[in-house]
Amino acid sequence: MANVELKNVRKVYGGSVEAVKGVSISIPDGDMCVLVGPSGCGKSTLLRMIAGLETITDGTVSIGETVVNDLGPVERDIAMVFQNYALYPHMSVYDNMAYGLRNRGMAKDEIDRRVRDAAATLGLAEFLQRRPRELSGGQRQRVAMGRAIVRSPKAFLFDEPLSNLDAKLRGQMRVEIKSLQRRLGVTSVYVTHDQVEAMTLADTLVVMNAGLAEQIDTPMAIYEKPASTFVAGFIGSPAMNLLTAKVADGGQGLALAGGGSVKPRDTVLPEAGREVLLGVRPEHMVVTSNRSTADLTLKVTAVEILGADTLAHGQPADATQNGGEIIARLPGGTKVEVGDVLPLAINPGMAHLFDAATGKRI
């Protein structure tokens, strides 16, 4: 067990394609760090550089106190769980877990003890003699985890381990991975493109975009204070509403580009005349009975009933032109129909302002 430290890590392919453009992350011992981002953002490349499966173009990766740049995966003492499980199809579950230990020349009875321990932990005891193809997806995923656990490595690396499972199993395995990681206290790096996995698993969440870490913080801090419009749009579902606006004169609020104006409460506005993006999460708007206290009036164009929530899609009612779609998450059972005009109030302090040009938080 050890902390993992990335300093200004870069990866350049073929001399020109820069997949990772200098990322620094510090993961304390026993923590779980989740790398999240859209495909092609460099998160998997970063993980593979930590694993030693890709060379590091620039910067340093340390595990414990050792810089591991020039060490192979074995010497780094890490274990990896792959997306498609990568189990050896011709070996039994037992042999799959024991293979890495045998290659290290571990004594037979010690291997046996460790494999049986891991199998008991993961509920695989009765499947030890089966082949991977005789197992279900969830069981295979557990074997892949078992293969990592038996090694008691310095760090676990997970490369989208749940994306081949169906939704229900994914939710269940997510919880299992989290509690297992807590129990074993092994430093972990977890790559995913699923923001729910990212939010629920992470101690430290790294949102990556185009080879850079856009924001590194706890999941809640990222949810509450996204550093950029990219992070704001990526974390949270449905995504944060973003409306182009201009700060009105005399601190009177924001003039929306599509027409109409908003004056969010408990929000410090920047200087007048500045182009901004107003970000409001769908769940941070409520229907008010009183039109005068409403920040926005929403003309509903579509309704999605999810049971627990109702999503109202629409546009600002006083918009003179298309100023972007707004989604409001209303409590389940709210009576809304297409064509309704809803007066909405933004929860105090829940409006986010971003620079229109750079997308950075103001």
Place this chain on the structure above:
Amino acid sequence: MAENAAAATGTSTAAKLGRREERNMLGVSRTSRYIAHAILIIGVLIVAFPIYYTFIASTHSLQTILRPPLPLLPGDQFFENYYQALFGGVGRIGGVDAWTLLLNSTIMALGISIGKIAISLLSAFAIVFFRFPGRMVFFWVIFITLMLPVEVRILPTYKVMVDLGLIDTYAGLILPLIASATATLLFRQFFLTIPGELIEAARVDGAGPWRFFKDILMPLSKTNIAALFVIMFIYGWTQYLWPLLVTNSNSMNTIVIALRKMISFADADTQWHLVMVTAVLAMLPPILVVLFMQRWFVKGLVETEK
């Protein structure tokens, strides 16, 4: 009356349904099934009858064979003919008995098939899993040898064998036929289907290239290896031109070459009953290999265990 009519319609519908069901289950009607079977039976007869006739001939005395028509049932010379061929020394081909010929052929066929599989496994392993300078050059060099059958390069190959002093040796019989672009390509294609994550998992598990080859690649390739073994064994067994050139001594002949040598142009000199025995013996090992390896062979051709 009405009831009767209904019942009648009912039965005829049921009958119709039944017929349609039968038709659907097999995908073909009864008539076309009979025709298909007839064609198959004719095919089997055409292929199998000469082999049966050869066997019949191998159980009769030379006199019976030379006095047509040949009976269609086995004669009483079975043990005598086979004993003479296997242990008595077949006069025509320099007193070499069929055991020696079978042994020569077996060594050659096994040498070629095992050698080919070993070489092509290793070269495909190198081409697929290692990045080295000239990798694609080597691949294409192997590939273009596909265009050159043994016959085309037979003179230079013969010269090389003479210079190396490999005439009349097993090495001379086997070595030039071992290199195989076909098998290399087959293994290459199979190796390319092995997911990258499996290779990486092995690396993380501390398996070096050799361990990966031995513990993971070989076991995964076993059905392919079996299929290739059958094909290559028969290829080696039925080699004609190369063994004819590279062996001078009768004791190094393969059974196929010996069979040819036993047949004299003057019909009367040919020991036909022994020729037939040798032909039957020459057919047996490939048939046995196919029979024993059939399960693996078919598996290797139709499925890949991944």
